[in-house]
Amino acid sequence: MAKVAREMVEKAGVNVDQLLELLVYNAAAELTTFYYYTILRANLIGLEGEGVKEIAEVARIEDRNHFEALVPRIYELGGKLPDDMKEFHDMSACKPARLPADPTDVTAILTVLVEAERCAVRGYTHVCNLTAGKDHRTYDLSLAILNEEIEHESWFSEFLGEGPSGHFMRRGDTSPFVSKFLR
Amino acid sequence: MRTFTPDELALCDGRDGRPSYVACDGTVYDVGESFLWRRGRHMAEHEAGRDLTEELAGAPHGADLLELCPVVGVLVAGA
Numbered sequence: 001m002a003k004v005a006r007e008m009v010e011k012a013g014v015n016v017d018q019l020l021e022l023l024v025y026n027a028a029a030e031l032t033t034f035y036y037y038t039i040l041r042a043n044l045i046g047l048e049g050e051g052v053k054e055i056a057e058v059a060r061i062e063d064r065n066h067f068e069a070l071v072p073r074i075y076e077l078g079g080k081l082p083d084d085m086k087e088f089h090d091m092s093a094c095k096p097a098r099l100p101a102d103p104t105d106v107t108a109i110l111t112v113l114v115e116a117e118r119c120a121v122r123g124y125t126h127v128c129n130l131t132a133g134k135d136h137r138t139y140d141l142s143l144a145i146l147n148e149e150i151e152h153e154s155w156f157s158e159f160l161g162e163g164p165s166g167h168f169m170r171r172g173d174t175s176p177f178v179s180k181f182l183r
Numbered sequence: 184m185r186t187f188t189p190d191e192l193a194l195c196d197g198r199d200g201r202p203s204y205v206a207c208d209g210t211v212y213d214v215g216e217s218f219l220w221r222r223g224r225h226m227a228e229h230e231a232g233r234d235l236t237e238e239l240a241g242a243p244h245g246a247d248l249l250e251l252c253p254v255v256g257v258l259v260a261g262a
Contacts, residue, residue, distance in 0.1 A: 018227050018228060021227035022226060022227050022228075025226065025227065090221065091221075092218075093219075093226065094219075095218040095219060096218070122243040122244050123226075123243070125243045126226070126242070126243040129243070
């Protein structure tokens with residue numbers, strides 16, 4: 001635990017215990033999303049599905065990276081992950097991104113994907129709002145994650161025809177915003 | 184439609200098997216089946232059994248998400 005770092009955040013007026021709860025909920029959302037996206041990706045097949053698979057894989061890996069980046073901050077602030085994985089799953093900040101009833105329905109899979117990303121965008125916007133100007137490190141981390149979640153939302157949204165599109169898929173390594181927290 | 188006073192709504196806090204209801208703009212919603220309202224709490228900040236109209240103004244989403252939950256009544260002023 002980073003004692004003075006926590007004190008600084010408390011003195012800035014942040015309810016650190018509440019913030020920690022939110023960070024754990026978001027970490028749970030990232031890890032469970034990584035799991036559920038693995039299943040979604042496996043079902044993205046055929047002429048329609050294969051076109052979405054690569055982008056779903058990038059989002060899946062980046063969500064795992066978000067989990068990895070959040071955990072150190074949780075412990076720095078004096079928090080911890082639950083001992084029980086089932087408990088961790090059930091405290092996720094977003095509902096499970098389950099495979100649709102018809103796993104061949106690529107539009108239904110895309111809808112699950114975009115709703116998961118929209119939940120994440122709301123969640124990290126909220127953490128940014130709570131920490132802006134008060135907890136610089138959590139803000140920086142949450143903003144980095146938010147940048148990637150917004151891109152994920154855009155990708156899936158554009159596959160659903162909610163356009164027009166302002167960009168194309170990234171080039172280069174995954175997690176361009178969050179990678180600085182993973183080194 | 185059933186009416187709830189603030190005191191009656193407060194009893195629906197989602198704890199110990201009680202129903203999990205919240206109010207917004209005078210409408211009472213049942214959030215008990217929502218994954219994001221387990222045990223009457225939402226995102227570490229919000230509690231069931233309360234009028235969340237003001238809290239919703241500071242939330243990263245609008246009433247549209249709450250409106251996905253079943254309506255169970257209306258909130259009226261207490262005695």
